[in-house]
Amino acid sequence: MNIPVTLNNMPLLECFASETRVRMIELLGERPMSVGELAEMLELSSAIVTKHVQKMESAGLLTSESVTGTRGRRKLCSLAVDSLILNFRSRPSEEQRSAYAVSIPVGQYVDHEVQPTCGLASDKRLIGMMDDPRYFADPQHVGARHLWYGAGYVEYRIPNYLVGTQSVREISVTLELGSEAPGYNANWPSDISFHLGGVHVGTWVCPGNFGGTRGLYTPEWWDEQSSQYGLLKTLSVREDGTFMDGLKLSDVTAADLGISAPGSTGKNKTNDTGNASASKGRDISLRIESRSDAANPGGVSLFGRGFGNYDRDIEVSVKFSDSSREIRS
Structure with a gap:
């Protein structure tokens, strides 16, 4: 963080x-x-x-x-967090200039496949009916500030703003999430898997689904007996591996994602299914998944702006390097 x-x-x-x-x-x-x-x-x-x-x-x-x-x-x-990084520079450094950031509302997923218990909520009301996966396809889903599912995935698109010979050297995703228990249960572990560009970068075991105290930004109309907030976590795929709040999850590196600028040439990387990565020159997919056959099949709860303890959406930062600049220097 x-x-x-x-x-x-x-x-x-x-x-x-x-x-x-x-x-x-x-x-x-x-x-x-x-x-x-x-x-x-x-x-x-x-x-x-x-x-x-x-x-x-x-x-x-x-x-x-x-x-x-x-x-x-x-x-x-x-x-609520395992680590903090304090940034002192008020002016953008060279490293900061070689980066961009985007904020993605939790309801702005582009693909999904979910199983009950599941549902969506805006900051004012439920969207559709609880435990009916069909409502995840309702056009109103883009207004969701909180969503949950017992198994399955939601997938987002991160814009690819790279140009020329630029390539990704680090992607960080910060989000508020928990597992998904009926009502809430702080002791409800869930194996939550993350995929970037079609590559499985790691699985984090979420300890539980949190309630009992209303989230700082959770609206008053929301049922007190339901989950109220999550943990703020930062997933980082770097040049030396994949980390969750600084703790290593896997050996998958940014280079393994095979992400480059649109129109660039070169050999595609392969994803965890053995297929060519879908991120080559295209938007970068982010999938958040809870498999029903996992050791801890505890589901996923996502909290966005206007819900939970943090008034923020899914925050993504992309750091990149330029091979032509390195050659000239």
Whole structure:
């Protein structure tokens, strides 16, 4: 997750100005803890710890849910992100000039094949009927801010703005997602597979489907007993492999995707089915899939702008290099 060091991000940056909050991050890095457990470890009152939790939740660093304990309900806290990268440069560097970024609404998929439980919601109402895959083809699906499916996939198109001899050296996709359980269940693992340009780049095990506390941006009309938010994750396909929040998922590299500028020549790479990559000189496909035969067939929930804990769509950045420029230099 890349964070520009600007005044707009002060709520997040301020979280690191407190020794107590940094210690909370250390503790939650080991395992989820309740407010009571954190208070005991920090030797503070639960009321003080609750204020720290609320600030860190608002900044997107923590998530919490109400769970049943031995003495009634308790608030269980978890880290929402595994890593952060702070960007200090206000002027675009050479590296930033050799990149572009796009934002894709979660409802703007171009292909799908889903199985119940499934559904779509705008920021104002449900789109069609729940658990009826036919509504994923309804023209109103482009307005979806939240969608979910128990098995199958949705596929998006990332525009290919490369020209001449430029080639991709890194693609990063940041999105808010969780697994898909009936209602919600924080302990509902799901093997979520990602494909770029027809190439399976890696599978990440999502820990659960989160609810109990309304998402920061989840609309009031949404059922409190349904999933409320996801985890903000960044998938990066780089020159040295594929990573999720900096942790390696696979050895697939950006070169393996075979993505180049439209009209360029050269040998296509092959995808995971052995066919020529569909990304050669064309838009770049992004498929998010939960297979019914996976070890953890837990489905997918996607949250976009106006839903969940992060008011954002699927954010994609593409970094590229130019072989002709390298030769001249």
